[in-house]
Amino acid sequence: MAEEAKWYVVHTYSGYENKVAQNIEKVVENRKLHDLIPEVKIPMETVTEIKGTKTVEAEKKLFPSYVLVKMVLTDDSWYIVRNTRGVTGFVGPGSKPVPLSDKEVEALGVDTGTQTVQTNxxxxxxxxxxxxxxxxxxxxxxxxxxxxxxxxxxxxxxxxxxxxxxxxxxxxxxx
Structure with missing residues (x-):
């Protein structure tokens, strides 16, 4: 059933991305719903800042206030995600979940970490x-x-x- 799972974008309160992801993962674990919601991700990038001679690496959220959820859309999976504390809704018309296309998923670099360097x-x-x-x-x-x-x-x-x-x-x- 996990083959039918698609990526959806969930909007959260600012700063709640990690909590929302943890809560969804906890519910999936407790209710053994891995076949409905196999993966939850917060798109991150590693930013290397070079200040003088020091190099500092930091993880930054690519899309603050958004969490990506790979799921099979059913009433149960929708209810679990939608009613997770900190979630304001799905991204889509009228908060109706619309899956990301394969091209969008690839562009987001969901399965590969991206790295950026910043310098003055x-x-x-x-x-x-x-x-x-x-x-x-x-x-x-x-x-x-x-x-x-x-x-x-x-x-x-x-x-x-x-x-x-x-x-x-x-x-x-x-x-």
Whole structure:
């Protein structure tokens, strides 16, 4: 029966996402309804913030106030989710649950964790390199590669402009 389960979006009070997910999972466990509601997820992304030379990773909710529930839509499953404390309703016309399409599920990255890097460094910024073989040298950022947490920096060496790719952790914005 779990093959028929589809992903639905549930709206919650702000800050209640974790509680709603836990409560639904608890009811499913207690009533042995795994065939009706096999999975509950809060879409998260890992955000890497680079501040100076420190790298800090944090989990952030992709869609605050929303929880994804994979379920077979029956009167029972609808009732369980709809009457969970903190749930304001399903996303759909007139609060009628509408399942997400396969394309939407894929776009949400439900089955794969997404990762993003955030930095205060931008293209065109003057930076100082810290650590590594370019320690203490200055340059200008010409390109950012957030996927790999790196930047292309133009450095003046031996009277010529040279482009080098460095990890963001080795760059500090010039004051």
């Amino acid at each position: 460094i931008e293209v065109g910024d003057d930076v100082v390199m810290v650590g590594g073989s370019f320690d203490g040298m200055s340059g200008t950022v010409t390109a950012l590669d957030l996927e790999n947490a790196a930047a292309d920096v133009t450095v003046s060496m031996f009277g010529r402009e040279t482009s080098v790719t460095l990890p963001l952790t080795q760059l500090r914005k010039e004051d």
